[in-house]
Amino acid sequence: MIHPTHHPPIDIMQEYVAGTLSPAFGLGIEIHLSLCSQCCEKRALLEQVGGAVLSMGGKAPLSSGLQQKIMAALEDLATDSEMAKSGRALQTQPLQDGDIVLPRALSQILRAAGVDDLTSLKWRKIGGYGEADLPLPLFAKKATEIPPGTFEDAPRVRLLRLAPGAVMPRHTHKGKELTLVLHGGFKDSAGNYEVGDLIFADSDIDHAPEAHYNGPCLCLAITDGPLHLTGPIGKWLNPYLSL
């Protein structure tokens, strides 16, 4: 069983539970949750707090007749248990690429988006580093979330692949970046990361992740602002990667 040691911070979890986290980052949290029982417990506790806040919240007057209308509608839909179960997703075959097996949660989302083969993605490769945008339906930010002048910075959801021992170009973030290790592992100046680990970085982090030597590393990366390459090779990588 996977025991991630790097978890989303509690405030990000709270935004996720409240439904105010942007859907793109929510995707990363959901996949981490599918791998991390510790955070599932945190989610349950945060939902408990949400239930308490809701049950103590204010009331808005209802239109007259609304209750009768809803009570009458209870008759319309019959078989309750079947309806409750019909929403269940079918068991998904995880996507695979050699030894790399994607988590079921991500496989399910990718298969729903028409991706049945990881090699069919458009990989941009340079040396031991490759990346591919995931063709997910565009995650729009809430209009209110977009600071003036940054409309082009829609969130990007990518797979990053590092060959054993390969180093990702040194970079900083203009926006936030969520990285989730899907296979293998990497380290940077701040720590060591294995499968299931989630790293949530704000704009002030400058790092150069290096894959472990014992195998390739595959990560899910979600960014809501362009990366800035800061290392010496960054200058010529930058246009190539269109980061």
Added chain:
Amino acid sequence: MIAPMVPCVADKTSVPIIAQFQPARDKSLLALSARPLHIIAMERTDSPSLDALMLRIRDHRDRTAFAALFEQMAPRLKAYLMGKGGGAQMAEDVLQNVMLKIWHRAVTFNPEKASATTWIFTIARNARVDMLRKTIKPVLDPEEPDLQPNPEPGAEDIVDLAQASEQLCHAITTLPDEQKEILNLAYFSDLSHGEIAAKTGLALGTVKSRLRLALGKLRKDLR
């Protein structure tokens, strides 16, 4: 503009509530005071227990229990749905949806897994997120067992969650007002922490630290 205060637990002592944003006290909250006050009231009905009602709905398809639950929760759910930005009509449309889900998904209610308020919160939250997301969202069903990690050994400790919810409500009433405000905004409004900071004029770090302090006091596991 003191709203009526109903204490969370049986004793009828009045407790200060989040609700009273006093524009005079903090100019930055002026923008918020334009929102209907009911969105940020903090009161609570006491009986009958929502868990008991939910069990009657689940096990006996009890329409009387559903009507009682409706009376207790529907106006709060509407306020919650309006707090997330939709108008009154949209809120009622979604409310209808939520109430029907409560009825039809009652078979999945398990008081050992989540108390009724928690369970209803997740249904309402999902409905509200669906309402607001203009784009297609990830399709993960949170109840899909295949997507749940195996629980850690010892994670199955039996807790009386209904009782825990009661204690939680009480604990919320004892938080400092500034933490209550942030807690309420973080759950009840449709604002991210950054947006809360912008609206209140507080630094983002202050918003986050108040929220962390509040959560840590409510649940030591959330520290």
